[in-house]
Amino acid sequence: GIQVEQSPPDLILQEGANSTLRCNFSDSVNNLQWFHQNPWGQLINLFYIPSGTKQNGRLSATTVATERYSLLYISSSQTTDSGVYFCAVTNNQGGKLIFGQGTELSVKP
Amino acid sequence: EADIYQTPRYLVIGTGKKITLECSQTMGHDKMYWYQQDPGMELHLIHYSYGVNSTEKGDLSSESTVSRIRTEHFPLTLESARPSHTSQYLCASSEWYEQYFGPGTRLTVT
Numbered sequence: 001g002i003q004v005e006q007s008p009p010d011l012i013l014q015e016g017a018n019s020t021l022r023c024n025f026s027d028s029v030n031n032l033q034w035f036h037q038n039p040w041g042q043l044i045n046l047f048y049i050p051s052g053t054k055q056n057g058r059l060s061a062t063t064v065a066t067e068r069y070s071l072l073y074i075s076s077s078q079t080t081d082s083g084v085y086f087c088a089v090t091n092n093q094g095g096k097l098i099f100g101q102g103t104e105l106s107v108k109p
Numbered sequence: 110e111a112d113i114y115q116t117p118r119y120l121v122i123g124t125g126k127k128i129t130l131e132c133s134q135t136m137g138h139d140k141m142y143w144y145q146q147d148p149g150m151e152l153h154l155i156h157y158s159y160g161v162n163s164t165e166k167g168d169l170s171s172e173s174t175v176s177r178i179r180t181e182h183f184p185l186t187l188e189s190a191r192p193s194h195t196s197q198y199l200c201a202s203s204e205w206y207e208q209y210f211g212p213g214t215r216l217t218v219t
Contacts, residue, residue: 001168031206041146041197043210050206086151088208095140095206096167099151 002027002091006100013077013107021072021103023087031090032063033097034072038083046072046085077107112136115200115211122190123219130185130214132200141183142201142208145169152199158183190218 003026013019023032034046047054047061049070054061058077063070074081084104088097113134122128134141139160144152144167154167158177172194173187183202187194195218200211 033207035210040212041199041215042212043152043199045207045209048207084149088152090206095203095208096142096154096157097144097152097201097208099153101151104149 002029002089002098004087004089004098004100006085006087006103008103009101010104011106013105015077015079015107015109017077017107018073018075019077019105021074021085021087021105023070023072023100025068025070025087025089025091027068027091029065029068029089029091031095031097032070033088034061034070035086035088036081036083037086037102043086074105077105079107079109081105082107113200113202113209113211115198115214117214118212119215119217121217121219124189124191126190128187128190128216130198130200130216132183132185132211133181134183134202134209134211135181136202136204136209137180138202138204139180140203141177142203143167143173143175143183143185144199144201145171146197146199146213148197156185190216192218194218 084102143156153169155171156175
């Protein structure tokens, strides 16, 4: 089945810094989503982005489907950005999401 | 954005008990999913449904069962809880590809 790899596994930032998280996938996809899991365990939808570029405030994402990767950019990071960021994909008609192992982000004040 | 609800949020229960985790959504989505997540790890699909009276097992083997009698309701049942079932369980729904998640149930079996 499709493999999803995220990097880096851990990231520590000072408040105000920028960061880039990467998601590589091993096959063509018809869905790619980025999530933020908060300390209470809830998954927050950030982007639905099977291809192209989207922006939402300080966050933006780009997926290059032909090269099988996606990037999540966080600018001017805040302590509330801390948590685990997951990339997840589907590549068949079933809609079942395959998750990467996540990037754990810690933003220090 | 979808409204999807899970109860209870936290549950501590003894070995051998039967439990049902509730999941409901108000968006009329046909597709619903259950994922299991151990602390610090990725999510794994354990059950899914594409509509009423349709249920399938996911990629991760699970001793739980599910039912889909109404579009908005997708409960998960463990007939006899064991410590190995301790985990977080997240429910999701979708109309097409984009999935929306509930807040999760954190289950501890003692």
